[in-house]
Amino acid sequence: xxxxxxxxxxxxxxxxxxxxxxxxxxxxxxxxxxxxxxxxxxxxxxxxxxxxxxxxxxxxxxxxxxxxxxxxxxxxxxxxxxxxxxxxxxxxxxxxxxxxxxxxxxxxxxxxxxxxxxxxxxxxxxxxxxxxxxxxxxxxxxxxxxxxxxxxxxxxxxxxxxxxxxxxxxxxxxxxxxxxxxxxxxxxxxxxxxxxxxxxxxxxxxxxxxxxxxxxxxxxxxxxxxxxxxxxxxxxxxxxxxxxxxxxxxxxxxxxxxxxxxxxxxxxxxxxxxxxxxxxxxxxxxxxxxxxxxxxxxxxxxxxxxxxxxxxxxxxxxxxxxxxxxxxxxxxxxxxxxxxxxxxxxxxxx
Numbered sequence: 001x002x003x004x005x006x007x008x009x010x011x012x013x014x015x016x017x018x019x020x021x022x023x024x025x026x027x028x029x030x031x032x033x034x035x036x037x038x039x040x041x042x043x044x045x046x047x048x049x050x051x052x053x054x055x056x057x058x059x060x061x062x063x064x065x066x067x068x069x070x071x072x073x074x075x076x077x078x079x080x081x082x083x084x085x086x087x088x089x090x091x092x093x094x095x096x097x098x099x100x101x102x103x104x105x106x107x108x109x110x111x112x113x114x115x116x117x118x119x120x121x122x123x124x125x126x127x128x129x130x131x132x133x134x135x136x137x138x139x140x141x142x143x144x145x146x147x148x149x150x151x152x153x154x155x156x157x158x159x160x161x162x163x164x165x166x167x168x169x170x171x172x173x174x175x176x177x178x179x180x181x182x183x184x185x186x187x188x189x190x191x192x193x194x195x196x197x198x199x200x201x202x203x204x205x206x207x208x209x210x211x212x213x214x215x216x217x218x219x220x221x222x223x224x225x226x227x228x229x230x231x232x233x234x235x236x237x238x239x240x241x242x243x244x245x246x247x248x249x250x251x252x253x254x255x256x257x258x259x260x261x262x263x264x265x266x267x268x269x270x271x272x273x274x275x276x277x278x279x280x281x282x283x284x285x286x287x288x289x290x291x292x293x294x295x296x297x298x299x300x301x302x303x304x305x306x307x308x309x310x311x312x313x314x315x316x317x318x319x320x321x322x323x324x325x326x327x328x329x330x331x332x333x334x335x336x337x338x339x340x341x342x343x344x345x346x347x348x349x350x
Contacts, residue, residue, distance in 0.1 A: 001166050003119035004234065005107040006141045006149035007090070007126065010158035012103035013074055014045040016082055019135040028053065028066050031074040033268045035059040040268040042074065046158065056269055076275055082134060089129050093122050098234045106146050108234035120163050127161065144169065147182060147230035169228040176200045181225045183218060187248070191215075200226040243274045244289070246331025252293050253327050256319055260312060262330050263288065267308050270332045280306045282337045288314045289331035290322060298322070299333070306334060 033039020141152025287301030
């Protein structure tokens with residue numbers, strides 16, 4: 001049986017700012033783009049969350065919900081250095097570390113000799129080291145696989161630890177809402193609910209064969225998850241090739257100006273996301289994704305240096321391909337450099 005730890009830092013960017021400037025600890029604080037430039041919130045502290053401020057929210061809306069909000073652009077170099085220190089703590093316990101972002105990672109400690117092989121004790125020590133050495137808090141989940149470890153880390157946020165032991169998996173998963181499963185978005189949840197399926201127990205009653213027949217590849221994933229199964233390995237050398245953002249429109253659109261208005265709101269969020277991975281000048285290309293009302297889709301991608309204004313030309317080309325079909329989803333994507341390019345500029349990124 002595997003032993004997987006999922007570590008998720010608590011409001012990481014905001015926590016770093018509060019650590020370095022204690023005057024910010026008791027005020028509503030957010031990191032993100034300026035409200036007058038269609039900026040987007042990257043993260044916020046728990047004081048701001050009490051006002052309804054959330055990650056990926058337009059900064060203008062965050063200001064409206066929380067007028068006293070302190071909004072700062074952030075210090076990416078500091079966050080990256082803190083993340084490097086965080087990764088060093090992880091690697092005291094195992095080399096099997098799969099970073100998901102600057103502030104989140106999976107650790108496979110199945111073969112680790114530390115703490116007598118107890119994943120729970122290792123997670124406890126890791127959280128204590130993060131607090132003592134970095135002045136930050138982290139939430140952790142311990143479970144037999146990645147899927148459950150991530151769910152476990154969400155149970156005691158912030159600054160908590162939750163363990164799902166092998167004998168507890170079935171009971172934990174049984175009453176889990178299907179909307180909590182990875183890959184189940186709002187629309188899929190609606191489809192499941194239309195069949196009377198709200199929990200994993202409901203889906204179990206329907207049966208794996210019927211799930212696969214109705215939902216195809218997604219059904220295959222669900223057929224495993226509803227029983228708590230997940231064989232995905234922790235990928236220590238995981239290389240992400242692209243970063244993207246997308247949104248399903250409230251109603252289908254045809255007009256290029258309306259599409260561009262939507263994409264303009266997505267650009268700041270995209271830029272915040274890829275800033276965690278590499279500087280803009282290192283990106284290998286950019287593209288747009290269009291999904292039509294008939295659920296067919298197309299992606300227009302061009303290699304080259306990143307320029308936000310180029311998305312407009314890509315949109316124009318994509319709409320020509322649409323041939324008048326209504327658009328139901330719009331997305332943006334950028335291509336990341338390979339590990340060779342990243343390593344060559346490692347000193348500049350630290």
